[in-house]
Amino acid sequence: MTSIHHxxxxxxxxxxxxxxxxxxxxxxxxxxxxxxxxxxxGRREAELEAAALALGDHAQAIQGDITRQEDLDRIFARIKERHGRLDILFANAGGGEFSPLGAITEAQFDKYFGINVKGTLFTVQKAIELMPEGSAIVVNGSMVSIKGIPAFSIYAATKAALRSMVRTWVSDLRGRGIRVNIIAPGTIVTPGYKSELGLNDEQIQDLVKHASEASPLGRVGQPDEVAKAVSFLASDDASYITGVELFIDGGTTQI
Known part of the structure; x- marks a missing residue:
């Protein structure tokens, strides 16, 4: 962590x-x-509190679910009250589960389009009211939006929808000086592989093995490698970059 520019x-x-x-x-x-x-x-109070404790006084947790308009309103009201503005948004909240064609339920469709597409849309729409010129939005997409991963069509489609929305938002925000970009992470093992995707340790090891073989860099990614890309796109270093999709996937989708 010593290389971080404070x-x-x-x-x-x-x-x-x-x-x-x-x-x-x-x-x-x-x-x-x-x-x-x-x-x-985040939705889970205990996890939020633990993270807030570890992060110190330059971070503040707000419990909330992006699929609930009243939660989003409360989140942005808190930011407005304390700081009056928002310079950076990382619209990251999302989820998915495996379900092959033939077994997809209406509930699954509604859940993940509700979180990933609707939730992200209204997060961004409410955020821009607080965002001054020179601010930046980064949306969390996925490399699966352009790859046909088996049994993952709903999740992949939500991420493809976000990619499409980012292009349109860039046009809608013309003249506002707000940049919008989307990242497309590859395989990066996080707790969500168990809590959301429901994979066990053996399945995760198998996934890591196959993903590593598919990547020209021969490995999966680390969470901080994604964080660094978000930080870059949100920073003044990316002042002339808007509307792009940045793949953080070890080259997997590029070959």
């Missing part, structure tokens, strides 16, 4: 949704280390 996001106010574990938590840690004050949300 002033990269000095004085910036950030929000990371789904920030109590996995890629969200890794990004909160990095943004805090780089000088930002970071609000982060």
């Amino acid at each position: 002033t990269k996001h000095e004085g910036k106010v950030a929000l990371v949704t789904g920030g109590s574990s996995g890629l969200g938590l890794a990004t909160v840690q990095r943004l805090v280390a780089e000088g930002a004050f970071v609000y982060f949300t």
Whole structure:
């Protein structure tokens, strides 16, 4: 962690949704280390409190579910009241599960389009009211949006929808000076592989083996490697970058 530039996001106010574990938590840690004050949300109170305790006084947890409009309103009201603005949004909260064609239920479809597409849309829509010129939005997509991973069509489609939305939002925000980009992580093992995807240790090891073989770099990614890319896209270093999809997948989708 010694290589972190402590002033990269000095004085910036950030929000990371789904920030109590996995890629969200890794990004909160990095943004805090780089000088930002970071609000982060999640549904599980215990996980949020544990993360907040570890992060110190430059981060604040807000319990909330992005699928609930009243929760989003409460989250942004808190940010507005305390800071009056938002400079960085990492719209990260999302989920998925495996279900092959023929076994997909209406409940699964509604759940994941509700979280990943609807939830992200309204997170972004409410956030831009607080975002000044020069601020940045990063959306968490996935490499599976362009790959046909078996039994993953609903999740993949939600991420493809987000990619499409980002292109349109860039046009909608013309003249506002707000940049919007999307990341597309590859295989990065996080607690969500168990809690969301329901995989056991053996299945995760198998997945890691196959993903490593598929990647030109010969390995899976680490959460901080995603966090560094989010930090870059959210920073002034990316001041002329908007509307792009950045793959963080060890080259898997590029060959």
